[in-house]
Amino acid sequence: MSDPGGVAGDQLRAFIERIERLEEEKKVISDDIKDVYAEAKGNGYDVKILRKIVSLRKKQPHEREEEEAILDLYLHALGMAAAPEDSQ
Structure with a gap:
């Protein structure tokens, strides 16, 4: 029609x-x-954490690693990341 x-x-x-x-x-x-x-x-x-895990499992390992590296970089820039421990 x-x-x-x-x-x-x-x-x-x-x-x-x-x-x-x-x-x-x-x-x-x-x-x-x-x-x-x-x-x-x-x-x-903790539902918030469960949702985060579900989100992370959808991503490829290299995607997660890249996001974690950027997050770490941003946290350091803001002074929010712990300083690396001295290795002796």
Whole structure:
């Protein structure tokens, strides 16, 4: 079915409906993730740290190392990093 302006209404409607279904699935999954974090918190885990670990696990080792090096550089520049210990 071709509507005025050359837009295929049936195809467009199918795309929109698929997107809507996926958005609903995404919401359900998001709610499930929130429930898992709440359960972990209830068992005494720090949710902020869990989120950080999940984020770190998504990255390649070289990406994590680069970020840590930059963070260390910035902390030193701000005087927030501990001075390296003297090795004897």
